[in-house]
Amino acid sequence: MQVWKDYQAQHKDRFLNELxxxxxxxxxxxxxxxxxxxxxxxxxxxxxxxxAGSEKVEVCPTAGHPIVYGEKIIDPSLPTVLVYGHYDVQPxxxxxxxxxxxxxxxxxxxxxxxxxxxxxxxxxxMHVKAFExxxxxxxxxxxxxxxxxxxxEVGSNNLGIFLNxxxxxxxxxxxxxxxxxxxxxxxxSIDTGLRGLAYMEVEVTGxxxxxxxxxxxxxxxxxxxxxxxxxxxLHDENxxxxxxxxxxxxxxxxxxxxxxxxxxxxxxxxxxKDLGVDELWGExxxxxxxxxxxxxxxxxxxIWGGYTGEGxxxxxxxxxxxxxxxxxxxxxxxxxxxxxxxxxxxxxAPKSVKIKVTAHxxxxxxxxxxxxxxxxxxxxxxxxxxxxxxxxxxxxxxIPIVALFEKVLGLKTVLMGFGLDSDNLHSPNEKxxxxxxxxxxxxxxxxxxxxxxxxxK
Amino acid sequence: MQVWKDYQAQHKDRFLNELxxxxxxxxxxxxxxxxxxxxxxxxxxxxxxxxAGSEKVEVCPTAGHPIVYGEKIIDPSLPTVLVYGHYDVQPxxxxxxxxxxxxxxxxxxxxxxxxxxxxxxxxxxMHVKAFExxxxxxxxxxxxxxxxxxxxEVGSNNLGIFLNxxxxxxxxxxxxxxxxxxxxxxxxSIDTGLRGLAYMEVEVTGxxxxxxxxxxxxxxxxxxxxxxxxxxxLHDENxxxxxxxxxxxxxxxxxxxxxxxxxxxxxxxxxxKDLGVDELWGExxxxxxxxxxxxxxxxxxxIWGGYTGEGxxxxxxxxxxxxxxxxxxxxxxxxxxxxxxxxxxxxxAPKSVKIKVTAHxxxxxxxxxxxxxxxxxxxxxxxxxxxxxxxxxxxxxxIPIVALFEKVLGLKTVLMGFGLDSDNLHSPNEKxxxxxxxxxxxxxxxxxxxxxxxxxK
Numbered sequence: 001m002q003v004w005k006d007y008q009a010q011h012k013d014r015f016l017n018e019l020x021x022x023x024x025x026x027x028x029x030x031x032x033x034x035x036x037x038x039x040x041x042x043x044x045x046x047x048x049x050x051x052a053g054s055e056k057v058e059v060c061p062t063a064g065h066p067i068v069y070g071e072k073i074i075d076p077s078l079p080t081v082l083v084y085g086h087y088d089v090q091p092x093x094x095x096x097x098x099x100x101x102x103x104x105x106x107x108x109x110x111x112x113x114x115x116x117x118x119x120x121x122x123x124x125x126m127h128v129k130a131f132e133x134x135x136x137x138x139x140x141x142x143x144x145x146x147x148x149x150x151x152x153e154v155g156s157n158n159l160g161i162f163l164n165x166x167x168x169x170x171x172x173x174x175x176x177x178x179x180x181x182x183x184x185x186x187x188x189s190i191d192t193g194l195r196g197l198a199y200m201e202v203e204v205t206g207x208x209x210x211x212x213x214x215x216x217x218x219x220x221x222x223x224x225x226x227x228x229x230x231x232x233x234l235h236d237e238n239x240x241x242x243x244x245x246x247x248x249x250x251x252x253x254x255x256x257x258x259x260x261x262x263x264x265x266x267x268x269x270x271x272x273k274d275l276g277v278d279e280l281w282g283e284x285x286x287x288x289x290x291x292x293x294x295x296x297x298x299x300x301x302x303i304w305g306g307y308t309g310e311g312x313x314x315x316x317x318x319x320x321x322x323x324x325x326x327x328x329x330x331x332x333x334x335x336x337x338x339x340x341x342x343x344x345x346x347x348x349a350p351k352s353v354k355i356k357v358t359a360h361x362x363x364x365x366x367x368x369x370x371x372x373x374x375x376x377x378x379x380x381x382x383x384x385x386x387x388x389x390x391x392x393x394x395x396x397x398x399i400p401i402v403a404l405f406e407k408v409l410g411l412k413t414v415l416m417g418f419g420l421d422s423d424n425l426h427s428p429n430e431k432x433x434x435x436x437x438x439x440x441x442x443x444x445x446x447x448x449x450x451x452x453x454x455x456x457k
Numbered sequence: 458m459q460v461w462k463d464y465q466a467q468h469k470d471r472f473l474n475e476l477x478x479x480x481x482x483x484x485x486x487x488x489x490x491x492x493x494x495x496x497x498x499x500x501x502x503x504x505x506x507x508x509a510g511s512e513k514v515e516v517c518p519t520a521g522h523p524i525v526y527g528e529k530i531i532d533p534s535l536p537t538v539l540v541y542g543h544y545d546v547q548p549x550x551x552x553x554x555x556x557x558x559x560x561x562x563x564x565x566x567x568x569x570x571x572x573x574x575x576x577x578x579x580x581x582x583m584h585v586k587a588f589e590x591x592x593x594x595x596x597x598x599x600x601x602x603x604x605x606x607x608x609x610e611v612g613s614n615n616l617g618i619f620l621n622x623x624x625x626x627x628x629x630x631x632x633x634x635x636x637x638x639x640x641x642x643x644x645x646s647i648d649t650g651l652r653g654l655a656y657m658e659v660e661v662t663g664x665x666x667x668x669x670x671x672x673x674x675x676x677x678x679x680x681x682x683x684x685x686x687x688x689x690x691l692h693d694e695n696x697x698x699x700x701x702x703x704x705x706x707x708x709x710x711x712x713x714x715x716x717x718x719x720x721x722x723x724x725x726x727x728x729x730k731d732l733g734v735d736e737l738w739g740e741x742x743x744x745x746x747x748x749x750x751x752x753x754x755x756x757x758x759x760i761w762g763g764y765t766g767e768g769x770x771x772x773x774x775x776x777x778x779x780x781x782x783x784x785x786x787x788x789x790x791x792x793x794x795x796x797x798x799x800x801x802x803x804x805x806a807p808k809s810v811k812i813k814v815t816a817h818x819x820x821x822x823x824x825x826x827x828x829x830x831x832x833x834x835x836x837x838x839x840x841x842x843x844x845x846x847x848x849x850x851x852x853x854x855x856i857p858i859v860a861l862f863e864k865v866l867g868l869k870t871v872l873m874g875f876g877l878d879s880d881n882l883h884s885p886n887e888k889x890x891x892x893x894x895x896x897x898x899x900x901x902x903x904x905x906x907x908x909x910x911x912x913x914k
Contacts, residue, residue, distance in 0.1 A: 030768030031767055091764070091766060093766065155769065181672070195671060207733060208733030209884050210554075211732070211884060214854030215638075215882065216853070217853065218749055218784065218853070220732060220737065220738055221734065221736075221738035222738075222756050224688075224760045225688060228686075228757070229689040231685035231686075232689035235682065275665060275666075276664060276665030277663065277664055281679075288676045292675055295675060297670075299674045299679050299682070300681035301764055301769070302764040302765045303760055305760050307759040308759045308760075309488065309548060310489065311486075312610075312611060313780075314855075316758070317758070317759070322681075323764060323770070351736040352738040360769040395671075395672075397671030397672055398671050421672055425672065426772050427667040427668060427669070428667065
C-alpha cells in the first residue's frame with residue numbers, strides 16, 4: 001500500500017541505524033563472559049518495541065537469558081499473530097577470519113556485515129519496523145504479540161518453561177518467524193519444513209595425565225586416535241549414519257514429492273565454486289537438495305585434544321573431545337536420537353579408554369502445512385511485493401522451538417525468511433543484504449493484511 | 458671418593474637453590490612469546506659454568522635460540538668428555554592441571570615440582586655441579602667441554618649447523634648426556650638406545666569458510682570427519698601402522714635379544730594403576746617393553762578444528778588440523794619416513810578436501826654399543842654409587858642429536874640418565890626427585906674417573 005511505501009521510504013535510514021545499534025551489542029548467548037551484553041541487548045529490544053507502539057513490554061527473566069515480550073491488542077475479536085525472533089547471536093570465532101570486527105557493523109556493496117546481521121537481529125527487527133509502519137499509518141489489521149528470546153543459539157532451554165507459564169498471554173492464531181532464508185530475491189521461497197537437532201559432546205579419556213609420547217607411545221591408548229576411530233565409524237562407505245535405529249521412522253518422501261522438491265533451482269557448479277570445493281559429499285542415493293532438506297545428518301562441529309599450540313610438543317594426551325550434532329527429519333525424536341547416540345558411542349568404545357557423553361540440547365523437526373491460512377497469507381504477501389509466487393522448500397536448519405509452539409501452544413508456524421544461504425550464518429563475515437532487509441519490512445505488513453482478511457472468511 | 462662426598466655435603470643446599478633459580482626462568486623454546494626468557498636462561502647457564510670453573514664460556518648465537526659453550530682443558534693429551542644438555546623446556550600447558558605454578562618450583566615429599574625439573578635443567582645441572590666438585594677438590598681427571606642448547610624441545614634445528622661450524626672446538630672422545638631416565642634408584646639402568654622421531658602437522662580444508670551445519674550439513678565434506686577417517690586408517694586392527702614402507706628396514710631383534718630386553722622388571726598391574734587405564738593398547742605380538750623400546754609407533758600429539766569453546770555452535774568447520782609424530786627405530790630414516798607419511802596422507806585424502814602436510818622436525822634412532830669404553834665407565838660409576846650394576850635398556854624417547862653427534866663429530870654417546878618414568882616429562886606437575894638429583898652429582902665424577910683410567914690402558 002502507498003501509505004506503507006511512503007512511511008518506509010521516509011524512515012529508511014533511521015530503520016537501518018537502529019539495526020546497526022543492535023548489532024553493536026555482542027549478545028553471544030553461548031559465552032558467559034557476554035552475559036552482561038546479552039542482558040543489555042534485551043533492554044535495547046524492549047526500548048525498540050516500546051517506540052514502535054507495542055504495549056505491556058517487559059524483559060521477562062528466565063533461568064538463563066531473558067525473553068522480551070510486547071503486544072498490541074486492537075480488538076480481541078480479531079486474529080492475533082505471535083511474532084517470534086531471537087536477539088542472541090552465535091560466537092564470532094574464528095575472529096581472525098573476519099574482514100571487519102564482528103560487532104562493529106559496516107555496510108559494503110549493499111550488505112550489512114556483522115554477527116547477527118541476518119541471524120536473527122536483522123530479521124526480527126524487520127517485524128518491529130513493519131509493526132511501526134502499520135501503527136504509524138493506522139493500518140494495523142490484527143493483534144500482534146512479540147516474543148524475542150535470548151537463547152536460540154544455545155537451544156532455547158528456558159523457552160518451554162516460559163511458554164507453559166504464559167499460555168494465556170501468548171494466546172494467538174499463528175506464529176510468524178523470519179529466521180530462515182529464501183533462494184534469492186529473484187526466486188523467493190518459503191521454508192515448509194525444518195530439521196530437528198540433537199547436539200552432543202563427547203569426552204574420551206585415556207591415561208590419567210598427559211604423557212611423553214616417546215616414553216609411553218605405542219603402549220597406551222591415545223584418546224585422540226581412539227576418538228578419530230570412533231568418529232570415523234559413525235558413517236559407512238555410503239555416508240549413511242551407522243548408529244543402530246538412527247533411521248527408524250524417518251519419513252520417506254514419495255517419488256513425486258522428491259521430484260517436486262528437486263524442481264527448486266540448483267546449480268551444482270555454482271554451489272561448489274561458492275564453497276571452494278572440487279567435489280560434493282553426502283549420503284549415497286540423494287541429491288544435495290535432499291541431503292540438506294529431507295535427510296538426517298551427523299556432523300562434527302568441533303574436535304580438540306592434546307597440544308594445539310605453536311610448534312611441536314611430543315605429548316600423548318590424556319583427553320580428547322568432540323562436539324557432534326545430528327540434524328533430524330520427521331519423524332525422528334531428538335531425545336530418542338540423543339539416547340541412541342550415547343548408547344552407541346559408549347558401546348563402541350574400547351576398554352582402553354573411558355567415555356563421557358553429554359547431550360547439549362536438541363529439538364524436533366517440523367513441517368508447515370502449505371494449505372494453512374497463514375502459509376497462504378505469507379505466499380500472497382511475497383507475491384504482492386516480489387511479483388512472483390514463492391517456491392515451497394525444505395530448510396536444512398533447525399528452529400527447535402517451532403515444534404514446541406505446536407506442542408505447548410497448539411500453534412502452527414510460518415517461516416517467512418528473507419536471508420540468503422550465502423549470508424555466512426554461524427560463520428565469519430556474516431552479512432545481510434540491505435535489499436532483503438527493506439524487502440522484508442515492505443512484505444510483512446501484507447502478511448498481516450492477508451491473514452486478517454483470510455480469517456474473516 | 459671422600460673429598461667429593463665432603464664437598465657435596467657441604468654445598469648441598471646451594472646446589473639446590475641454584476637449580477631452583479634456573480627453573481624459575483620460563484625458557485619455553487616452542488613459544489616465541491618466551492624468546493626473551495629463553496635468552497635470559499642461556500645467560501644464567503653461562504654464569505653457572507663460569508662459577509663452576511669452566512673457561513672460554515660463551516653464549517653462541519644461532520638462527521634460533523643460542524647454545525651455551527664452555528670448556529676446561531687441563532691437558533690436551535688426556536681424554537675429553539663433551540657434556541651435552543638443554544636449558545629449554547616443553548610448554549607447560551594445560552596449565553590448569555598443575556597443582557603449583559610450573560615456573561615457581563616447590564619442594565614436596567622430597568621432589569622438586571617445576572617444568573624442566575627433570576627435562577633437562579635438573580639433569581644437565583648435575584654435570585655442572587659434579588664438574589665444580591672435581592675442580593674445587595683438584596680431582597678433575599680429564600678435559601671437559603659443555604654444550605648446553607636451547608632448542609632440544611623443538612627439534613634442535615640449528616645444532617647441526619653449530620656442530621659443523623665448530624668441529625675443532627668440539628673435538629672430544631665421547632659425548633655424555635643425562636636426559637633420560639632409569640628404572641629406579643633400587644634398579645639403576647642405562648639407556649642403550651633411543652627411538653628416532655618424525656613430527657608432522659596436517660591441515661585438512663573442506664569448504665572455504667565455516668558453514669552452518671544445518672544449511673550445508675550432509676552435502677559438503679566435513680574436514681573434521683575426514684581427518685578422523687584418515688587418522689583412523691593409519692593403524693590397522695592389530696595396531697600396525699598402515700603407511701606403505703613404514704616398517705622397511707626396521708631392525709628385528711633376535712629371540713635372545715628380546716628375551717634379554719624383557720628381563721627388565723615390569724609390573725603391568727602397577728603400570729596400569731599408575732596411568733589409570735583398565736587395559737593397555739599397542740602393536741599385536743609385542744610386549745609393553747618392546748612397544749616402547751624397539752618398535753616404531755605413530756601418535757596423534759594434538760588435534761583441533763571447528764568450535765571448541767563453551768556451549769554449542771552448529772558449525773561445519775572449514776579446516777581441521779592434527780600434529781602427528783612417529784617414533785623410529787634402527788634403521789628407519791626420519792627424512793624418508795616423513796616423505797612416506799606425506800605421500801600416503803595426500804594419497805588417502807578424498808577429492809572433497811584439500812590437504813597440507815608439513816614436516817616439523819625429526820631425528821634418527823640411535824643405539825649405544827655396550828662394549829664401548831665410555832659405556833663401561835658409566836656402568837662402573839653407577840655400580841660404585843648405587844652398589845648395583847645398571848641394567849641396559851632401550852629408551853622410547855628421542856634425542857635426535859645423538860645420531861647427529863655420530864654423523865658430524867664421529868662421537869659415540871653415553872646416556873647416563875637419572876630421571877624416572879614417573880617424572881611427568883612433557884606433562885603437568887613435572888618433577889625431579891631430590892635423591893636422584895644428588896645421586897647424579899655423586900655419580901658423575903666417577904664416570905670421568907673411570908673413563909680417564911680406562912683410556913690410559
